[in-house]
Amino acid sequence: MANFGGHAIPGSFFLLFGFWLTVKHVLQHYWRTSQPKGRQIMPPFFKKMDYVEGGFQIFASFVGIMVEQFVVDGPHARLYDRENTSWVKLMNWQHSTMYLFFGISGAALLASLTIKRVPLGVDRLALSIALFVEGFLFLYHVHGREPLDAHVHTLLLFAVFAGSASNMLEVFIRNNILLELFRAQMFFLQGSWFYQIGVVLYPLNGDAWDLKLHDNMMFVTMCFCWHLALSMLLVTCSASIVCFTTTRCSVKGRDIEIGMRNTSSKTSSQKALLEESDEE
Template sequence: MANFGGHAIPGSFFLLFGFWLTVKHTLQHYWRTSHPKSRAILPPVFKKMDYIEGGFQIFASFVGIMVEQFVVDGPHAHLYDTQNNSWVKLMNWQHSTMYLFFGICGVALVVSTMSKTVPVGVDRFALSLALFVEGFLFYYHVHSRPPLDAHIHSLLLVVVFSGSISTMIEVFIRDHIILELLRACLFILQGSWFYQIGFVLYPPSGPTWDLTLHNNIMFVTMCFCWHLAVALIVVTCTSAAVWITMRRFSREGQDIEIVLRNRLHNKSSEKALLEESEEE
């Protein structure tokens, strides 16, 4: 949609998805490092997390398509107007196509988690393809636009294609925590930048931006670097918080186990002494 809400919806989706990936992959990395002998076999809880992730992608994609198609000024599933000989709301159709491929990505994740016959890496390949399609659509989305409009979307392309490349690398290099957190960081950056695009092109309040002023282009470029820094900080702090929490819980669990073992040992010792005294 050509309004602020049309950019806030995918922005929220990518922000939540990036935060989710940060938590999930940090938990998986903690398991691999704390259980090196069984790192290839993850607990069932991680399989449930993959089902939740895939289901969320399918649901969010469906909602995005419905919103793009059936809002008041949407195309309502009409692609071409034969009476006026013109296309109908192609921008909405492009956004719907983007959501479609992320829905396919969710299906690939669910199927690959459900069946072992699916080749390893299909889920990453589908996600890389979805990101490539998103970048491919946006590349032809900004032609003949004002300079600031075209520039702010071109910065989005940097994030999207970088995410596609890094995710494609994960098809061949699995369980690499740096690549996994890089993917999460790029999703968070993409989500925040969607919000930035909405604020620049369709400000909900305040003055409108001059889309031809070069200083605005310079500021937006600098602002992109700030978004990147914030995304890195968010991923670092989130992964550190998850790691510290898991270590604390594991230590408390080990302490409780040690206490229980000592109590059982003391009770067995007392029972043995009582039996010996009764025999005497």
């Protein structure tokens, strides 16, 4: 949608997805590093998390497509108007296409979980293709538009294509926590930058930006670097909270287990002493 809400919806999706990936991969990394070398089979809990992730991708993509198509000024599933010999709301159609490929990515993740013959890494490959399609669409999304409008969308491509390349590497390099957190960071960056695009092009306070002023382009470029720093901070804080919580819970669990063992050993020794006294 050509308004602030049209950029806030994908921005919220990417921010939530980045947070989810950070939590999931930090938990998986903690489990891998705390297990013996011979034990590498993930517990069912992580498989359930992947089911939730795939279902969320499909649901969010469906909602995004419905919103883009059936808003009041949307195309309502019409691509070409024969009466006026013109295309109908191609911007909405491009956004719908972007959501479609993220839905395909979710379906690929579910298929890799339920069908044993699906090759390992199909989920990462599908997500990489979805991000590539997103960047490919935005590359020609702003052709002929005002300089600042084209610039803010061009900056988005750095995060999109970097995320696509990271996912492609994960097809061949599995369980690398640095690649996994970098992927989450690029989703954080995309999400926050979508909001920034909405603020620049459709300001909520009504004060329009000068889309031809070079100083605005310089400020937006600097602002993108701030968003990059913010995405690094979000990943770091989220990962630190998850690590601290997981470590503390595991320590408490071990203390309880040790206490139970000590109690049971004391009880067994008391029983043995009673039996010996009875015999005497």
